[in-house]
Amino acid sequence: DPQNTQSPLANPNIMVTGSSGKGKTQLLKYLICSIRDQGKNVLIIDFRNDFAPDKEFIRQASLNCAYVSYYGLPFNPLIPSPNQHPHLNKEVVQIEPHITGLAGVFDKSYVLGDIQEVELKNAIRQAFRESEIETQGAPEFDQKWVFPDMNKVGEILKSFESSEAEKVYARLDEIFHLNLFRPEFSQVSFETLLKQSTIIDLSKMNEETSATI
Numbered sequence: 001d002p003q004n005t006q007s008p009l010a011n012p013n014i015m016v017t018g019s020s021g022k023g024k025t026q027l028l029k030y031l032i033c034s035i036r037d038q039g040k041n042v043l044i045i046d047f048r049n050d051f052a053p054d055k056e057f058i059r060q061a062s063l064n065c066a067y068v069s070y071y072g073l074p075f076n077p078l079i080p081s082p083n084q085h086p087h088l089n090k091e092v093v094q095i096e097p098h099i100t101g102l103a104g105v106f107d108k109s110y111v112l113g114d115i116q117e118v119e120l121k122n123a124i125r126q127a128f129r130e131s132e133i134e135t136q137g138a139p140e141f142d143q144k145w146v147f148p149d150m151n152k153v154g155e156i157l158k159s160f161e162s163s164e165a166e167k168v169y170a171r172l173d174e175i176f177h178l179n180l181f182r183p184e185f186s187q188v189s190f191e192t193l194l195k196q197s198t199i200i201d202l203s204k205m206n207e208e209t210s211a212t213i
Contacts, residue, residue, distance in 0.1 A: 025050045029057050036061045041197045047210055049203035063197050069204035072182035073213060076149050077102060079189035082141040092138040099124045099135065109212040110171045119165045123156040149181045174209060
C-alpha cells in the first residue's frame with residue numbers, strides 16, 4: 001500500500017527487466033491501467049513506439065497522446081516550477097538554477113564546450129529579460145508572466161556576434177528547425193503536464209533530441 005502513512009515505502013521505484021518478447025511492455029501497461037484506476041496521473045515517455053499506437057490501452061487508461069514529431073513538445077521547458085518560500089507565505093521561482101540545469105542538459109546531449117554553454121545561458125537569460133522576468137534571486141511567481149520559449153533563444157543566439165554563439169546555434173540547429181516549440185504550448189509548464197496523464201511519443205525523434213527532451 002504505497003499510500004499507507006503508517007508504513008511508507010522507503011523506495012517507491014520499480015525496474016522491469018527481461019529479454020525481448022518476455023512481456024515487459026504488457027506488464028507496464030497493466031500497472032499503468034491499475035494506477036489510473038486509482039485516479040493517479042502518469043507520464044509515459046515513449047521512445048520506441050510501444051505505447052502510442054495502442055488505441056485500446058490509451059482508451060482503457062484514459063490517456064492523452066502527444067505526438068511530438070507532428071504537433072511539437074506539449075510544454076515549454078523554459079518555465080521553472082514555483083516553490084514555496086521556506087520563511088515567507090508566497091511562491092517563488094529560482095530561474096538562474098533552472099537556466100543552468102537546462103544548459104547542462106543541452107551540453108550533455110549535444111556536447112557543447114564550456115564557452116558555448118555560457119553563450120547558451122546568456123541567450124536564455126536575455127530571453128527572460130526581454131520578457132521582463134528577472135533571473136537573479138528568487139522573485140515571487142507572477143501568474144501574469146509571459147515566458148519566452150526556445151525559439152526566442154534561437155533568435156537571440158543568431159543575433160550574438162561571436163563565433164562560439166554561431167557554433168552553439170549550429171549544434172542545436174535541429175532543435176530550432178523541427179518546429180518543436182509551438183505557440184499553443186508556450187505557456188504550458190512541465191508541472192501542468194504532470195497534472196494530466198499523457199504519453200509523449202518520441203519514437204520519430206533522433207537520439208540527441210530524444211535525450212534532450
